[in-house]
């Protein structure tokens with residue numbers, strides 16, 4: 036029978052299934068970070084258990100590490116509780132072991148969803164889990180990747196399996212060429228705008244179509260990263276030439292004769308031509324414009340040349356109230372032109388958009404210009420130490436610094452404001468991250484999600500502006 | 507997970523409905539990196555007269571003498587007697603962790619909040635639902651007889667007074683009963699398939715050796 040990519044990944048990892056469909060799914064790669072792992076390791080210790088296969092674990096500290104003051108070492112972490120979490124991860128790694136651990140201050144440290152792929156620790160055909168919802172990112176490599184809770188982290192550590200049920204198959208097709216200046220982030224936001232934040236609930240989404248095939252691995256990661264914001268626990272893209280090109284020669288990629296063996300297997304990691312999807316949505320790539328969210332949910336999004344919606348035009352009472360509440364929180368009036376929204380801060384970073392390609396595209400916009408006077412802080416936080424080093428080698432850091440941006444150390448930073456990087460109440464930010472929920476970037480902070488190029492353009496203009504206009 | 511078979515324990519009553527998980531363990535204690543050590547902060551806001559923060563020496567804090575757990579007669583208690591909708595509010599697993607860390611093995615109430623109820627089983631704390639009138643009678647007993655104990659027998663699904671004069675039956679899901687009686691947590695249940703996992707892993711290693719480098 037014809038199978039989807041998800042069917043293939045699922046079938047090749049089922050260890051055991053109960054009559055009710057509850058399955059034990061084998062886990063190939065377990066990514067670990069400091070915030071959701073301590074209780075899991077503590078639980079193992081209490082029960083006198085050992086990790087089933089420590090070699091499956093790739094770990095780093097990213098969520099609450101600071102992005103400045105690294106020269107002070109561990110003392111640079113001012114919050115004692117954050118520091119304890121980082122130190123506890125160090126201790127657990129010493130005690131329980133891992134394939135590799137990139138601790139705080141290591142040159143390969145970075146956001147967990149950036150370091151896995153860039154080291155070749157995320158490979159096609161794998162099941163990948165992490166105590167973090169944006170694990171969907173790794174699906175870009177033809178993986179089955181999803182986020183799990185702390186009890187599940189402990190379960191996977193102890194048994195190498197996840198207890199789960201099969202999801203539905205959904206396909207999002209994006210066909211045709213993307214317009215110039217339109218990125219994977221805009222595609223992701225346009226999809227969520229179309230299907231809503233619950234559009235993929237209960238599904239594994241495969242992103243397909245010619246526009247997706249033409250995306251780089253960085254772009255595919257951005258797209259799969261946002262699958263969770265469309266309600267899907269997993270997003271994925273079939274393996275092709277782009278995938279293997281990206282992986283060739285990475286530290287943990289297969290090498291020698293195993294490389295050929297792997298590539299031959301990877302070529303089968305695609306949906307069969309007549310495979311059935313329970314849901315299918317098609318978008319025309321050409322019609323997608325640069326996107327800007329105006330509200331407090333990623334589905335509250337419009338193209339940059341439009342206006343903030345008017346709740347009076349919404350017939351559905353629940354939706355109308357949602358719009359009204361979001362506008363109050365965001366401090367916006369109905370029918371305001373998106374390009375009239377002025378900004379206080381700009382954040383380029385997060386596991387959605389902090390890879391080298393993202394930084395290049397932002398730098399291309401910024402080059403030779405200055406951050407607008409009304410923007411109090413514009414910051415670039417590379418996704419990892421390796422991304423940072425690469426960017427510096429290309430001179431991108433100078434471009435940002437000369438324009439008035441701050442060039443920071445890697446980490447999650449202002450994506451979730453667990454460290455010192457945050458918005459003050461009422462501050463408005465153009466952000467390349469993935470969530471614009473109330474308070475996500477700091478209590479009372481107002482987040483607008485955009486692509487790196489759009490964030491860069493907004494920093495220069497001081498307000499949102501269509502990056503394609505040259506402004 | 508600790509087994510639960512039969513427990514003969516001292517009963518401590520909290521005569522208040524809708525006790526939420528934020529009362530059971532206030533949010534400032536969630537930053538901890540452990541599942542253990544929450545006992546001293548169980549009901550922190552009610553139990554002490556000052557405001558508690560992580561890292562304080564709880565032994566030196568002023569205690570609220572009126573709070574039931576601070577009364578000498580309930581020292582060493584293992585059975586928590588509660589009113590309806592116990593454990594409502596946030597889903598934090600820290601609430602059962604705190605009750606267990608304090609020394610409780612069983613909570614008896616006329617009803618529980620859903621998530622809390624499930625979290626109890628996950629951690630080896632037995633939640634027992636009895637009829638409102640039965641719980642009323644037990645509150646009366648606690649008030650009248652210092653040192654009042656109950657025998658909770660999971661195999662028999664019964665709660666009885668130590669002299670056997672009164673006995674109440676309770677319902678429990680057969681799968682959860684089996685897990686608790688045998689001290690099996692989800693991990694232990696999965697590990698019953700350890701041979702299957704090992705065989706699967708070996709075959710996978712053979713076929714895709716690069717995944718195991």
Ligand code: SF4
Pocket residue numbers: 098146147148167169385386387446447450451468469
């Ligand atoms: S960058 Fe943001 S979304 Fe990504 S892992 Fe860190 S906190 Fe989560």
